[in-house]
Amino acid sequence: MAYAQPFPLAQPLQKVAAPTFGPDLAVRLICPECRDPNPNIVEEFSSGDLVCGTCGLVLGDRIVDTRSEWRTFANDEGDDPSRVGAASDPLMDGMEQLDTNISFKDGGSGLAKELQRANHRAKGASAERNLLEAFRQISHWCETFSLPKTISDIAKQLYKRSDEEKLLRGKPLDAVIAACIFIACRQAHVPRTFREICNLTHVSKKTLGQCYKALEQAFNLTPGASQDTRHAHTPNATTGAEDLLVRYCNHLDLPVNVQPICADIIIKARELGIADGRSPVSIAGGAIYFTCCLLDKPKTVRQISEVAGVSEGTIKLVYRLYYAERVRLVKEEWIKDGKARLDRLPVESGSK
Structure with missing residues (x-):
């Protein structure tokens, strides 16, 4: 072996063999009858044959159709790109692939009823x-x-x-x-x-x-x-109250600046423990009414109640809880910017 000695002897240089060329693999199919160097070979997919277009000699059979898998069922001529079926659903496990409906019209022979019964049994369990x-x-x-x-x-x-x-x-x-x-x-x-x-x-x-x-x-x-840990752990609490504001404000046709301010008020009230134990729907309704009064965007309690799906009394109750802590809920920057005014908040929780 070469590694048996520390320094193996140098081997004499070997002559490089001349490259050899193999046969041409670009086979040209020529009809043995016509011997035409430019043959007219036709693939007939309907019969699966390879036919010479000049003399009609069958050169091969069982040709595989590699075209698209759809067929044309249109009455008009031309390509019909309609697929043979819908995409498979992995949840169905192939149950939706084949479905057959038997017509009720059988000419009075009674075969339609028998076929429907057999089809019903064949559809599975x-x-x-x-x-x-x-x-x-x-x-x-x-x-x-x-x-x-x-x-x-x-x-x-x-x-x-x-x-x-x-x-x-x-x-x-x-x-x-x-x-x-x-x-x-x-x-x-x-x-x-x-x-x-x-x-x-x-x-x-x-x-x-x-x-x-x-x-x-x-x-x-x-x-x-x-969900986030801020959400109440009750079956009714599908999400936080602030997440319901987008749909409610859209249904009430409120300006875009109402929703973020209302969300901040809800988050601040949760941090302060205001209206704890109330459902998110009730909190969202009361917070929207509180914010509308604060920003001078008049919406009645009845309008908010119809959108939120809670009673007017529930909205008024949440509003009273927010009104009692209005100084801590409303940011000073809103008042300085002129967006909000505490004197707009009605003392009573009735509709404006």
């Missing part, structure tokens, strides 16, 4: 049909509530997991779906209250709360896991 129906209902409710597709996907995934684990056996389907949508809104940080979900799905608050608590315990979906 009832669990798969229930899953498909639940997914359709989740998509419909999310579109009705103007929720993004992300929330719909999270709700579907949560429903499928709960269905596989049999967590809510015996509960109404509407209540289970409503709880999944509520949790999906929390996970995606899209503020929705219990009242809004109940009004959307027509599910009672008690039933929705039972399904919500069951899913929360099963999947460890504690409020602190998906």
Whole structure:
């Protein structure tokens, strides 16, 4: 071996062999009958043959069609870019790929009823049909509530997991779906209250709360896991009160400068322990009324009550708590800039 000695002897130089050239791999297909150097070879995908366009000799068979996978079903001539089906959904596990509907028209022979019965048995077990129906209902409710597709996907995934684990056996389907949508809104940080979900799905608050608590315990979906610690740890506290201001101020058609000032007032009140224990919806309604009076943007208690979905008395109660601590809640810079004036705040909590 070369490493057997410390200093191996130098080996004589070897002559470099001349490069060899291999055959030309650019094979040209020529018809053996025509012998034309410029052959007219046609690929007939309908029959899978490779045919000479001059003499018609079949040069090959079983040709693979490498074109796009769609077909043209249009009555007019031209390309039809319609696909053969929709994109597969990973949550469906292929259950939505094939679906056949049997017509009721059979000319009075009675075959349509038999075909429908056979098709119904071939569609699979009832669990798969229930899953498909639940997914359709989740998509419909999310579109009705103007929720993004992300929330719909999270709700579907949560429903499928709960269905596989049999967590809510015996509960109404509407209540289970409503709880999944509520949790999906929390996970995606899209503020929705219990009242809004109940009004959307027509599910009672008690039933929705039972399904919500069951899913929360099963999947460890504690409020602190998906929300900030500033939020109240109650089922109604889907998010902080300041997170509800954007929608409420938009529905009330308030100027853009009202929402940030109102959010600062809510945060300051939370630090001071004002209105602790109240629901975020009540705090948001009372804070909006307090801010509107402070900035001279008149909105009645009734208008705020209709948007927030709480009673006028609740809004007045929160306003009284804020009014008692108005000196500590209102920043001095707002008063110096002329944005806010404490004398605009009515002593009574009635509507202006």
